[in-house]
Each structure stands twice: as C-alpha cells, then as structure tokens.
Amino acid sequence: MTFAVRVDASDPTPPYEQLRRQLAGAIRGGTLASGTRLPTVRQLAADLGLATGTVMRAYGELEASGLVVTRRGQGTVVADLRSDAVGVRLGGLADRFIADAVAAGAGPAEVRAAIDAALSRRGA
Amino acid sequence: MVVSGVLVVVALPLLAVVVVLAAVVAGRRRSARLVFDSEAYPGLVALRRSTIALRWTGVVVGILAGVAVIGVGPLAPLAFASPLVAGIVAVAALLVGQQLSYSGARSRGSAGVETRRLRDYVPVGLARRVGAATGVLLTVCLFLVIAASPDDLGRPGRALTAAWVEHRWVADQAGVLQRDDAFHSGATSPFPGSFYVPAVLGALALLLALSVLGLWLTARRPRNGGDPELVRVDDALRRITAEGIVAAAGAGIAGGVLALSVVAYTRFGQFPQVPVHVACSYLGALVALGALASTLAFATTLLVPGNGNRR
Known part of the structure; x- marks a missing residue:
C-alpha cells in the first residue's frame, strides 16, 4: 500500500513543512521502512503541483534530521534508524519541541532553560 | 517514378487493408476492457479515451504523411523513409493524446510516496523485437549502400x-x-543506395528519439499515487500508451525494411545472368517477407490495444 501525502493550500503551515511532517511521521511510525526509496523531487513536486524547491526543502530538512539519506545514483532513501535509533528519535523530538516553542514565542535561551528545568525536576 | 508508383498504387493500400483485417481479427482476442468506476473517475475516462482513440487518428494521419513525403523533392529522396515518417506521426499522436488529458489522473495537493520507473511500463518483449528490427534496418541500409553505384548522370x-x-x-x-x-x-x-539511405537514417534517429521521449513522459507524467484504484487504472493506461509507442516505432522501422527489401528484390532480380545478384534477390525476398510479417504484427498491436495488464 502506497503511503499518501497531502498538501493543503488553505493551511497556514508552509507546504514544505506539511510535507516534512507527514514524511517524518511515516518514517518514525514505520510506515515508510528503512531503505524505502522516496520519489524524485521532480516527480513528487509534479504530483503535488508544488515547486521543486518546496519538495527539495522538505527533503533537506528530513536529511538534516537523519531520517533520509541521499546517495548518488540511488536517490533519496529512508535511513536505517536502528543504527542510531535513540539519537534520531531525540533529534526528531527536539525538532518538534523547538518548532512548537518558537511558535509560542520562545527564544533559544528560553528553550534551553526549559529543557534544563525539566531535567532538574526529574533529578537528572 | 516506378518505386513511388508501386508503393502508392499497390503496396500501401494493400498493407492498410491487411492491417485493418488483422486488427479486427486480433481485436476479438485482445479486447478485454479496462474496467473501473467511470463515475468516480471522470478524468480517467477522458484519459482512456484519448489514449486509445488518438492512436487511430495517428495511424490515419501517419499513412497520409507517409504517402505525402514519397513524392517530395526532385528524385524523391524521402521515398524510402516514408514508413518511418508514418511511424513518427503515429508516435507523436500518442504523445499528444496523453499530454492533452494526463491531468485526469492528477489531484493537485495529493500524491503517493512511490517511484515510477520506465521498466514498469515498457513491454520488454515488444521492445526487443523493435531493437532487432532496427538492427536489420541498419544492416540492410549498409548492404544497399555498398551495393549501389552512381546512376547514368553520375x-x-x-x-x-x-x-x-x-x-x-x-x-x-x-x-x-x-x-x-x-x-x-x-x-x-x-536503387536505395547512398542517395536515399541518409533520409532513412535521419528518420530512424528522429523516430527512436521521439519514442524514447514518449516513453519517458509516459512513466513520468504526474498522478495521485495515493489512490490505489486510480493507480491501478493509470498504470494500465501507461502500459497501453507505452505499448502503442513501441509498436508504432516497430511498425515504422519494419515498414522501412519492407520498402527497402522489396525494391532490392526487384532490382537485383533484373539481372538473372549474375548469380550474386540472383542470390541477393532471393535474400531480399526473404527479408521482405519477414518485414511484412513484422509490420503487420506491430501495426496490429498498435491498432488493437490490450487491457494494460502487466505481462
């Protein structure tokens, strides 16, 4: 069964972020298994009716999070998350937390302070 | 001109009649329809219609174009490229049909995470036969260029x-x-020597380039890959289009071999005193028979599309 992605033009979230979230969720949830080849940027952009730059940015963010890797001649494939499962998962969680915190108006110092406070409460 | 006279008056109409008859006979065998809910997918109905209907238009216009180029220019340098020109027009018609209506398989904002590759749609067996026909055409061209001489005016x-x-x-x-x-x-x-062969090779290059482009566009055109039923039907339509493109190219190339080998057979046969020419004449007849069978087979596949199932 092919995983479907949807980009809603009326959603205030930028299209690249909508795409990134859906792909990241599918990769973390195991719907897109490691080694799964993602469509080319050009193909996905044409299918969705988006600019290639939009899809390229979403793929770039996924690669920066360690969720996909781009290899010459193979295209973009879902990364093997087992090799660094905790690190990749933490990276994804941090991404989401930071995005929500920034949306709530927090700066970098406040974000760090909030994490330190949470760790202190747990006795870490 | 004798060649164009024979082609126009006898060969082409006869070939057209035989192809239509073969298409009708084969049509009963291959006519399993591509079934889907046409009310739920009106875009696919339009895509199916243009995928299948425009090939007939392409064949008719292609034959007319092929006949038209026979008499073009002094000494008709394009005469032997005529079947390939017909193939070019047929492939172009398939491409136009697809490009006019591919949006029927697309839902803006929706897509599937899928990779679409050329080899998923190209009929491998048919493509191999086109490759073989291309090899035969090139061999025949080379042989005829070597065998030909200057005419009485040099x-x-x-x-x-x-x-x-x-x-x-x-x-x-x-x-x-x-x-x-x-x-x-x-x-x-x-005689189809170096005076006529460059046009054949030029038309062959154009036909192959257009066919490759058409197959690439067929695999790459966008769709909503997240809808399994749409994917099933769209995959079948892509295979039907790819089969049509390969068959049209094959019909043009095999038709080119047929035109060259028929004339070679008659020309070599005019010298029964020369054993080598007699042998070449027989060889030409054999090649012509094979080319005729191939042309009919390719044309039938083009005119009677299958149901797009993976074979």
Whole structure:
C-alpha cells in the first residue's frame, strides 16, 4: 500500500513543512521502512503541483534530521534508524519541541532553560 | 517514378487493408476492457479515451504523411523513409493524446510516496523485437549502400549496376570453333543506395528519439499515487500508451525494411545472368517477407490495444 501525502493550500503551515511532517511521521511510525526509496523531487513536486524547491526543502530538512539519506545514483532513501535509533528519535523530538516553542514565542535561551528545568525536576 | 508508383498504387493500400483485417481479427482476442468506476473517475475516462482513440487518428494521419513525403523533392529522396515518417506521426499522436488529458489522473495537493520507473511500463518483449528490427534496418541500409553505384548522370548511390560475360563459341571459316565471349553490362535505377539511405537514417534517429521521449513522459507524467484504484487504472493506461509507442516505432522501422527489401528484390532480380545478384534477390525476398510479417504484427498491436495488464 502506497503511503499518501497531502498538501493543503488553505493551511497556514508552509507546504514544505506539511510535507516534512507527514514524511517524518511515516518514517518514525514505520510506515515508510528503512531503505524505502522516496520519489524524485521532480516527480513528487509534479504530483503535488508544488515547486521543486518546496519538495527539495522538505527533503533537506528530513536529511538534516537523519531520517533520509541521499546517495548518488540511488536517490533519496529512508535511513536505517536502528543504527542510531535513540539519537534520531531525540533529534526528531527536539525538532518538534523547538518548532512548537518558537511558535509560542520562545527564544533559544528560553528553550534551553526549559529543557534544563525539566531535567532538574526529574533529578537528572 | 516506378518505386513511388508501386508503393502508392499497390503496396500501401494493400498493407492498410491487411492491417485493418488483422486488427479486427486480433481485436476479438485482445479486447478485454479496462474496467473501473467511470463515475468516480471522470478524468480517467477522458484519459482512456484519448489514449486509445488518438492512436487511430495517428495511424490515419501517419499513412497520409507517409504517402505525402514519397513524392517530395526532385528524385524523391524521402521515398524510402516514408514508413518511418508514418511511424513518427503515429508516435507523436500518442504523445499528444496523453499530454492533452494526463491531468485526469492528477489531484493537485495529493500524491503517493512511490517511484515510477520506465521498466514498469515498457513491454520488454515488444521492445526487443523493435531493437532487432532496427538492427536489420541498419544492416540492410549498409548492404544497399555498398551495393549501389552512381546512376547514368553520375549521382552516387542511385543505381544498381551489373557486368557479366556471355560465353559463346563461333565456327570460323575453316569450321573450327573459336571462343567469342560477349561482355555485357546494365544498370537499373532508382536503387536505395547512398542517395536515399541518409533520409532513412535521419528518420530512424528522429523516430527512436521521439519514442524514447514518449516513453519517458509516459512513466513520468504526474498522478495521485495515493489512490490505489486510480493507480491501478493509470498504470494500465501507461502500459497501453507505452505499448502503442513501441509498436508504432516497430511498425515504422519494419515498414522501412519492407520498402527497402522489396525494391532490392526487384532490382537485383533484373539481372538473372549474375548469380550474386540472383542470390541477393532471393535474400531480399526473404527479408521482405519477414518485414511484412513484422509490420503487420506491430501495426496490429498498435491498432488493437490490450487491457494494460502487466505481462
């Protein structure tokens, strides 16, 4: 069964972020298994009716999070998350937390302070 | 011109009639329809209609274009490229049909995470036969270029010449037999040598390039890959289009071999005194029969699309 992605033009979230979230969720949830080849940027952009730059940015963010890797001649494939499962998962969680915190108006110092406070409460 | 006269008056109409008859017969065998909910997918209905209907338009316009180019220019340099021109037009019609209506398989904002590859749609067996036909066409062209000679006005590669010796014995005044060999030569034109072959090769290059482009566009055109039913039908339509493109290219190429080999057969056959020419004539007849069968098979596949199931 092919995983479907949807980009809603009326959603205030930028299209690249909508795409990134859906792909990241599918990769973390195991719907897109490691080694799964993602469509080319050009193909996905044409299918969705988006600019290639939009899809390229979403793929770039996924690669920066360690969720996909781009290899010459193979295209973009879902990364093997087992090799660094905790690190990749933490990276994804941090991404989401930071995005929500920034949306709530927090700066970098406040974000760090909030994490330190949470760790202190747990006795870490 | 003898060649164009024979092609226009006899060969092409006869070939067209045979192809239509073969298409009708084969149609009963291959006519399993591509079934889907047409009310739920009106875009696919339009795509199916243009995928299948425009090939007939392409064939008719292609034959007309092929006939039209036969008489173009002094000494008709495009005469033997005529079947390939017909193939080019047929492939172009398939492409136009697809490009006009591919949006029927697309839902803006929706897509599937899928990779679409050329090899998922190209009919491998048919493509191999087109490759073989291309090899035969190139071989025939090379052979004819080597065999041809200048015509009576010195135009290179436009005639077939032959020279032979007639061995005779004549009695002299004393009644003794003396050898009195007679040397003969002859020429016949037009012959598809280097005067005509460049147009054939140019048309072949254009036909192959257009076919590759068409197959690439067929695999790459966008769709909503997140809808499994749409994907099933769209995959079938892509396979039907790819099969049509490959078959049209094959019909054009095999038709080119047919035109060249029929003329080669008749021209070599005009010199029964030369054993090599007689052998070449028989060889030409064999190649022509094979090319005729291939042309009919390709044309039937083009005119009677399958249901797009993976084979």
